[in-house]
Amino acid sequence: MIFRHIAIGASALALAACGSSNPDLDQTGAQPDLPKQRQTLLPPMNIATPAGWNGEAPKAPAGFAVTAIATGLKVPRQILVLPNGDILVAEGMGGQDAPTVRPKDVIAGYIKSMGKTSVKGGNRVTLLRDTNGDGKPDLRTEFATGLNAPYGLAYADGNIYVADQDAVIRFPYRDGMTRAEGPGVELVKLPSRINHHWTKAMTASADGSKLYVGIGSNSNIGERGLDxxxxxxxxxxxxxxxGAHRTYASGVRNPTAMAINPANAQLWTVANERDELGPQLVPDYLTSVRDGGFYGWPYSYWGQNVDPRVHPQKPAMVRAAIRPDYALGSHVAALGLSFVTGTGLGGNFAQGAFVGEHGSWNRQDLSGYKVVWVPFANGRPSGKPQDFLTGFIKDGHARGRPVGVAYDPVGGALLVADDLSNTVWRVAPVRP
Amino acid sequence: MLSAQPAVRPIRPLRRSLHPLHALLMAFPVALFPSALLSDVTYVKTAQIQWTNFSAWLITGALLFGGFALLWSAIVTWAAREPMERRHNGVVTVLLALAWIAGLFNAFQHSHDGWASVGTMGVVLSVLSTILALAAGWVGHSQGRVLAVEAGR
Structure with a gap:
């Protein structure tokens, strides 16, 4: 009888844990609906387990064709298109030094691993070149190897910069190069102790004089201690x-991709917000980044919404917190950002940014797992995000998970790194 | 003949003392739940995150070994022939089961991040599981003493 009671108790717990979402809430745009905080006894975790593409491809809007231009990569993350149209892909998996400190880390680590590729990170940058202009690369080389979980990529004034999980490395570059000469030179070390959020997103300023690097928090919400x-x-x-650095902005929990807005040379970032306040808190966001701005983490979110899990509280910091510009939805895990330049992909996709959404793991109803288009006008978002590349989920299984996105002005296409099927997808208008 | 002297009770183990392994298993919740309570109180006082991490592991250890102790208690309760022995083991089983359930809820509570990992609910659950585990240990280990009294009569 006791055991039956335990069994009943356990199933009641499981039900209580399944915090369901309210589909009527609009969690995108400048004014997202923010429900009340809901800390369930068990944080809900649900990840889409992998399934193969079996010759299929993600789905793009009518008039666009999707092709796999590189397969068999080793965990591709971010993509950089060089001035000559060559494509660099950073491949790696970091964060291995983050210690298991609680029983929960063991369980959460296991659940997250179910949604990941079994391939080991390549710790390299691969170069793809399309020599005959058919949109399909016919040359593939290892541009740089022996890296340490490379993620952010930037080009400036004859140099390629790679943001490893612990440092920015510079590689001298000449037009047409397919392989770096030498191991590269360390420009600056990056914070890498623990590296709970290990990805170091990077972009160069419009004039090329500065690099911006995103350094994610070392915890969800301070559970490893604020030290x-x-x-x-x-x-x-x-x-x-x-290599001198200063803090440009703070309180951004996990800035996972950055880009310069071509309309006004302003720095923009996508950021992943905190977990375990409910399936619809807190929305990940896209925002312009103000010099010296504080964006709330850990004390508050979306402006002045206080997070009770931080002790001691700091009301002055909460008051100072800037509200981000544009919500993308809760737990979508935005990991890619790229503005289009010139006339972009034409039609509805002439002015704006693409955002790659890796997909959720801690809400019951899956969110993200797609690439969205955010239309811009006058340098600001001008409408709701629109699905651009979908079909990553089929029958509850993930066939791929988008990470970095890159607008390719040379080839007139969008490139999408998929770190589950280890593919780079190319989405281009069908030529009439 | 025994039946000729109804006032004298037979000297035989009406209630067995705990099997040594059962006693060792029961020692885990008895020691670890109170330890978790102490580290919870320390966390609430200091906000040093390591104390709530300690609590989480202590509770997990209490649940793991306490689960086996509970299973053992349930089996000896079920297998007991004497009503008194069954009742006695039943009390231990119920106390252990309640301590275990409180501990399970507390393990979930401690899986929350940061300051939310303990809070009033965490401390209350730690107090509950501590009292219940100590009570289970007390009653469980009383059985051997009862037997000694019976034997010495």
């Missing part, structure tokens, strides 16, 4: 010549 959050949840501005 280890020194220099975390920040965006650094790094002088490209000297």
């Amino acid at each position: 280890v959050e020194q220099d975390r949840a920040q965006i650094w501005e790094i002088d490209r010549q000297t």
